[in-house]
Amino acid sequence: MTVPRVRSYVPGLDEILFGGIPERSVVLLSGGPGTGKSILGKQFLYNGLKRGDAGVFVALEEHPVAVRRSFRHFGWDIAQYEREGKFAIVDAFTGGVGTAAQRERYIVKQVDDVHELSDVLRQAIRDTGARRVVIDSVSTLYLTKPAVARGTIMTLKRVIAGLGCTAFFVSQVSVGERGFGGPGVEHAVDGIIRLDLDEFDGRLYRSIIVWKMRDTKHSMVRHPMEIKDGGIEIMWDKYIKITGSSVRIEPLPKEEAEAMRKAVEDVEKQPAPKKIEIEEE
Numbered sequence: 073m074t075v076p077r078v079r080s081y082v083p084g085l086d087e088i089l090f091g092g093i094p095e096r097s098v099v100l101l102s103g104g105p106g107t108g109k110s111i112l113g114k115q116f117l118y119n120g121l122k123r124g125d126a127g128v129f130v131a132l133e134e135h136p137v138a139v140r141r142s143f144r145h146f147g148w149d150i151a152q153y154e155r156e157g158k159f160a161i162v163d164a165f166t167g168g169v170g171t172a173a174q175r176e177r178y179i180v181k182q183v184d185d186v187h188e189l190s191d192v193l194r195q196a197i198r199d200t201g202a203r204r205v206v207i208d209s210v211s212t213l214y215l216t217k218p219a220v221a222r223g224t225i226m227t228l229k230r231v232i233a234g235l236g237c238t239a240f241f242v243s244q245v246s247v248g249e250r251g252f253g254g255p256g257v258e259h260a261v262d263g264i265i266r267l268d269l270d271e272f273d274g275r276l277y278r279s280i281i282v283w284k285m286r287d288t289k290h291s292m293v294r295h296p297m298e299i300k301d302g303g304i305e306i307m308w309d310k311y312i313k314i315t316g317s318s319v320r321i322e323p324l325p326k327e328e329a330e331a332m333r334k335a336v337e338d339v340e341k342q343p344a345p346k347k348i349e350i351e352e353e
């Protein structure tokens with residue numbers, strides 16, 4: 073059966089997912105500091121906006137002003153989409169204090185109240201007609217209370233998937249940590265994409281690996297990744313192996329690369345799926 077997919081249009085990402093993210097998935101973008109999680113989330117949203125998919129960015133880690141600046145840093149002009157009502161930032165950072173209170177349309181005052189957050193998010197999704205959502209980062213929501221992590225993720229997932237959206241949840245882990253954000257979270261989400269930075273011989277290497285993605289086959293190897301002035305690029309037809317004594321970047325076997333390329337080509341030929349709301353209040 074063909075699964076309807078949302079193309080990320082991030083170079084190389086759709087290939088390693090055999091065509092894109094299964095629609096209505098909530099995907100954890102997990103990784104240590106500076107690994108590119110926020111950039112990947114913003115690129116996913118901007119690429120959607122350019123192709124007619126409205127989007128919502130929930131800012132928990134940065135001031136909305138800084139969020140807009142970091143989109144601009146990569147040449148991703150979100151201002152026109154905000155003006156047209158196709159893109160919204162939910163300010164869950166300032167608590168509605170200061171100038172943000174006058175300027176921002178979507179404000180969450182109590183960040184530890186997941187019901188307030190989901191109400192504001194639902195409104196932003198409905199107003200914009202969003203198909204893509206990024207929450208940066210979900211870790212902030214349960215940093216001090218890991219016991220509520222799973223419940224928080226499930227509440228947000230119900231709103232997002234119910235309104236027909238596909239989402240990236242940014243999850244912060246510490247340097248060297250092998251997990252992705254805690255067991256409650258890792259099993260609740262539909263997919264996990266892990267971003268890494270490894271130091272070898274005085275140089276940092278970026279890489280990305282898809283750990284899980286329900287309803288699709290995906291690449292099972294670690295791919296080299298770069299962040300450039302235009303955003304993230306994944307070398308989908310290469311894999312990287314970092315051991316204690318070497319870094320090797322090798323081409324993927326021809327037939328594996330060909331299968332990924334063909335999967336993207338097939339998705340490209342399918343008509344874009346329609347957005348259907350199924351949420352019951």
Ligand SMILES: Nc1ncnc2c1ncn2[C@@H]1O[C@H](COP(=O)(O)OP(=O)(O)OP(=O)(O)O)[C@@H](O)[C@H]1O
Nearest residue numbers: 103104105106107108109110111112244299300301
């Ligand atoms: N124009 C650019 N060219 C190359 N690399 C860049 C550029 N702009 C930013 N970077 C890299 O991106 C990194 C930041 O990426 P990002 O904000 O997505 O990290 P993150 O994984 O969200 O980290 P954190 O959890 O600490 O917020 C910077 O540390 C820098 O290495």
